[in-house]
Amino acid sequence: MDFQAKLQEFFLSQFKDGLEESKLFIAFEPIGCMIDELDPNDPQIQTRANEQLSILAERLPAIQESMTFGTSRLTDLLETLVYSSTFREDLFDDAEREDYRTIFSRAKAEAMGKLEKGKRASVVTASGSYFLVTGHPEAWYNKNAAIWTSKSFSQKFPEKADEQDKPISFNLKWNRIDQSRLTTAVETKFEGIVTHKGIFNNMLFHEQKVKKPLNHKFLRTKRLQMGSQAINLQAKPMLSSEINPTMVKPLLSKRIALTHQLHKEKLVVQEQSQADGYELSFDYCMVNLQRDWFDRSLLHYAKLWYAKALEKNFFSNGLKDSSNQGELKCITTAMILVKNLRIRANWSQQDIANAGDSISLGFFNVADSQINSKNELINPGIQALGWICEVMPALPYSSDPKLFE
Known part of the structure; x- marks a missing residue:
């Protein structure tokens, strides 16, 4: 079995009855999306966490x-779906039409009310406004x-393994940005940061050298002549080797946009890891998403309405396969987080070189990580590794009849 399949099998096993017969499925990030590490002393820490989750949960997966x-x-x-929904007069005879119209009108009013309430409670970030999404457990960012x-x-890959004990192939690939194929448009859009792996990590602090005065006992006195007056000034020798931490702006939105751009432009080069054995560990938790504005x-009551000017299945055909090309075919319902990633392996020299130049190994984010003297590749930060996704039912169930008049 290949390792990525084994990992997916593990997370599927967290669900008692599996996901195969349901409208749910698991999908992994192409590159583990690092969560911006939050300052534990920030009184707005919960708000900052909700901002990140709201940005992540706004995306629509395939x-x-x-x-x-x-x-x-x-x-x-979702707003298009709700506001364009229109009652199907043709389905009912005169005796029952008003009853069903009332059911539809109530459902639409509730959906519109929640959307408007959600819009008023949106979180505003540097990258735009997002409807609030919260996570449970609440301390998911801690x-x-x-x-x-x-x-x-x-x-450990024994030389001779029984068929029933077939080794799990460590077939993960190193992924690095192909600097030679970067377009001017991409570099301009991301203001040059595309050439640095730092955008993919989650460092709260950036160490910066600053000049600090030495102890006062080393002060020297200078005389500055100003007109007829001489002024004594104390000159403070500067020590430039001291390090001060400075806050780095959150980069989550740029990481998401850049990952999308790299995939779209095919700017990631892959190379197979040559490790012939491994020990891999991490801590994980599942975070359920709460969208109070999603009614x-x-x-x-999908059979009671159609969407103005839209054909049947514009949003979804209800199927959990590649035939579903709808615009709102599925949404994320839970997030798989991992932290303290540690991979110890029998790395080749090429693996060691790739580790210093790659943004991920498989879907594990390893940006700014190095293989240490113990043959370990470590990323202690929190990364969104994958998502539980729910396929939407067939929407709309019928086409707008006026499209075919």
């Missing part, structure tokens, strides 16, 4: 094992909270 996000926003499409579970995998009433 129905496949690896996440590919388009540029459409969940809330934009590396020290008692919500994390440890998991490890290992494979499902219209979804339950």
Whole structure:
């Protein structure tokens, strides 16, 4: 079995009945999306965490094992669905039409009311405004909270393995940005940061050298002549080797946009890892997403309405496969987080070189990580590794009849 399949199998096993017969599926990020580490002393820490989650949860995934996000926003499409929904007069005779019209009108009013309330409560960030999404457990952003579970995998690859004990192939690939193929448009859009791996990590502090005065006993006195007066000034020798931490601006939105651009422009080079054995461990937690502004009433009564000027299945055909090309085919419902990633392996020299130049190994984010003297590749930060996604039902159930007049 290949390692990525094994990892997916593990997370599927967290669900008692699996996901195969449901409308749910698991998809992994192409590059683990680092969560901006938050200052524990910030009184607005919960707000900052909600901002990050709201940005992440606005994306719409495709129905496949690896996440590919388009540029459409969940809330934009949801508003289109709700506001364009129109009662199907043709379905009912005179005796029952008003009763069903009342059901539809109530469902639409509830959906519109929640959307308007959600819009007023939107979080405003440097990258724009987002409808609020919260996560449970609430402390999902806290590396020290008692919500994390440890998991490890290992494979020493015996020379002769029984068929029933077939080794798990460590087939992860190094992913690095192809600097030679970067377009001017991409470099301009991201203001040159595309050439640095730092955008992919989550460092709260950036160490910067600053000049500090030495101890006062080393002060020298200078005389400055100003007209007829002489002024004594104390000159403070400067020591430039001291380090002061400075806050780095959150980069989550730029990481998301850059990852999308790299995928779209095919600017990532892949190279197979040559490690022939490994020990891999991490801590993980599952975070359920709460969208108080997402009302499902219209979804339950999908047969009662059509969407103005839109054809049947414009949003979704309801199927959990590649035939579903709808604009709102699925949404994320839970997030898989990992932290304290540690990979110890029998690395080749090429692996060691690739580690210093790559942004990910498989879907594990390893930007700014190095293989240490113990043959370990470590990323202690929190990264969104994957998502539980839900396929939407067939929406709209019928086309706008006026399209065919």
